[in-house]
Amino acid sequence: MNRSNAAPKVSRRRVLFTFYAPRAEEVLLLADFNNWDATAQPMKKDADGLWQKITYLYPGRYEYRFLVDDKWYCDPRNLKRCPNCFGSENTVIEIEARR
DSSP states (O other): OOGGGSOOOOOOEEEEEEEEOTTOSOEEEEEGGGTTOTTTOBOEEOTTSEEEEEEEEOSEEEEEEEEETTEEEOOTTOOOEEEOTTSSEEEEEEEOOOO
């Protein structure tokens, strides 16, 4: 078997999403990587009011938003945006392959 022609193994990358909302009751991470499913990526709040969610993503381009107590927000820490079909914007994250 010639291993030099084998495709390189592509691994997922650990990604930490955060949203600061100390008064929020619920913050959800909705994205194309979870089919915009409100039950797929609930976030947990720490004592300082920072909501966090760790997920593992393959290299690629993804769109996401936060749903905070039933109101949509882009990620204020990531200014990369694109228009969505609802007349607002989604936040964009690009995950690079490890070298």
